[in-house]
Amino acid sequence: MRQLCPVVSTMLTLFDGDDDTYQRWLVQNPGGYVINTRRGLPSSYMVLHRASCRTIRSYTPTTPSGAFTERGYVKVCSANLADLRAWLRGHGRSDGSFSNECGLCAKA
Secondary structure (H helix, E strand, O other), rough: EEEOOOOOOOEEEOOOHHHHHHHHHHHOOOOOOEEEOOOOOOOOOOOEEEEOOHHHHHOOOOOOOOOOOOOOEEEEOOOOHHHHHHHHHHHOOOOOOOOOOOHHHOOO
């Protein structure tokens, strides 16, 4: 687990290569938010999820151990949606928008 630069909040965390710590964060922050993005942080792929979303927290045959932060994806997490929007402004999305919002989270 490492802090992002620039730091916009002490509660904003990047999980890169550490599924165990990421999973603990999800349990400790059930009302939190997660940006799912590819390694390298391309601004074209910054998808918002709720921490409770099964697609970014549950292991399955197609998402085995390590699939969340140890391969092609990383997670940017915060309990505060405004902090994530501020982070996006500094990472290629000047309007603070997400490239997409999870449809499953919207239905929950």
